[in-house]
Amino acid sequence: MLLNPERELAEVRLLVVEDEAITRLAVVDALRRAGLTVLEASTTEEALALIDAGARVDLVFSDIHMPGAKTGLDLARTLRLRRPEIPVVLTSGTQQSAANMALGAAFIHKPYSFAEVVAVLTTLVQGQAER
Amino acid sequence: MTTPTVLLVEADILIRAPLAAYLRDCGYRVLEAAGPAEARVYLGEASIAIDVALVDIERAGGDPAGGHNGFALANWIREKYPAVAISLAGSTEGAVGDARELCDEGPALRKPYDHQFVLHEIKRLLAARNRQKSLR
Numbered sequence: 060m061l062l063n064p065e066r067e068l069a070e071v072r073l074l075v076v077e078d079e080a081i082t083r084l085a086v087v088d089a090l091r092r093a094g095l096t097v098l099e100a101s102t103t104e105e106a107l108a109l110i111d112a113g114a115r116v117d118l119v120f121s122d123i124h125m126p127g128a129k130t131g132l133d134l135a136r137t138l139r140l141r142r143p144e145i146p147v148v149l150t151s152g153t154q155q156s157a158a159n160m161a162l163g164a165a166f167i168h169k170p171y172s173f174a175e176v177v178a179v180l181t182t183l184v185q186g187q188a189e190r
Numbered sequence: 191m192t193t194p195t196v197l198l199v200e201a202d203i204l205i206r207a208p209l210a211a212y213l214r215d216c217g218y219r220v221l222e223a224a225g226p227a228e229a230r231v232y233l234g235e236a237s238i239a240i241d242v243a244l245v246d247i248e249r250a251g252g253d254p255a256g257g258h259n260g261f262a263l264a265n266w267i268r269e270k271y272p273a274v275a276i277s278l279a280g281s282t283e284g285a286v287g288d289a290r291e292l293c294d295e296g297p298a299l300r301k302p303y304d305h306q307f308v309l310h311e312i313k314r315l316l317a318a319r320n321r322q323k324s325l326r
Contacts, residue, residue: 080228081235084221098207101224105203112204 068094071184072114075099076106076121076134086120089173093181103129107137116145120180122169123151135162146183150176194316195219197243197274199229199260205246205303212305218312226263233271240274241319242312243267246301247280275315279303 073095077083080101087097098114100106103125110116119138123131135147139162147162152169167179196218200206203224210220221240223229229245232238247261264276279299299308 080221080223080231084232084238098211099222100203101222101228105224108203109207114207 068181068184069096071117072096072098073118073120073180073184074106074109074114074116076101076103076119076125076131078102078122078125082122086173086176089177090180093177095181095184102127103131103134106134110138110142110145116142118180118184119145119147120176121147121149123149123153132162135164139163148180148183193217193219194241194312195221195239196312197221197223197229197232197240199223199226199243199245199263200279201225201246205301209303209305209308213309213312216309226260229263229267233267233274240271242275242277242315244277244279244299244308244312247278273319275319277308277311277315 073090075083075087075090075097077086077099078101083099083101087099090097098109098116100109103121104127106119106121107129119134121131121134125131125134129137131149131151135149138145138147147164148167149162149164150167150169150171154168165179165183167176196213198206198210198213198220200209200222201224206222206224210222213220221232221238223232229243233240233243243264245260245264245267247259247264261278264278267274267276277299279301299311
């Protein structure tokens, strides 16, 4: 699925799901500097609460290893069922490629550079790459 | 002039996210903390200079490790980081009364948040803090 290539970056609402506060802050700062509108959640439960409450989210970038009952993979599975139009990009320090491929989610390996994350997400947003 | 940084400690993401977005639109850098544990991480990071902490005393979230509730967090911030201006939010009379004892710079915020009022309160706290700095 491709996002609308005509869409301005600032109009795109990206949800970052990351439990490590400093990591989350650093990556959302980098993404905001790149021009994206970023929502942030510290758990997958928070992410789903936002989406279920009707917050507009065009793209989700989530860590896989999260505290609480649901991991990032669970979040991706839930969104695939409930909101399949929302692309999901997952990240982890361990290889999860098989699981990600089964979910149709893109994957960025940790540790990542912010430039890499910004490049992958903005490319996805701009519709220049397929999930 | 650098962008003032606001630490927003609020457990309910449906309250935290729109308030944070509003304050960002107003030009602030907003750090979102889902609870005291995250707030302490931000406060302890030397590279982050926090100007104002907006703490929900009832719903800032508990700390399973035995740390702080929102009210205790505010006390802790005041003791450990006295340069950080604190604004407290709560919805019950008792909590607000306690908050007034802690936060003598001004009234506590009542919930549900009026975003405009929160903005004015942050501006007021920043102005008061800058005045204090200029007097030193």
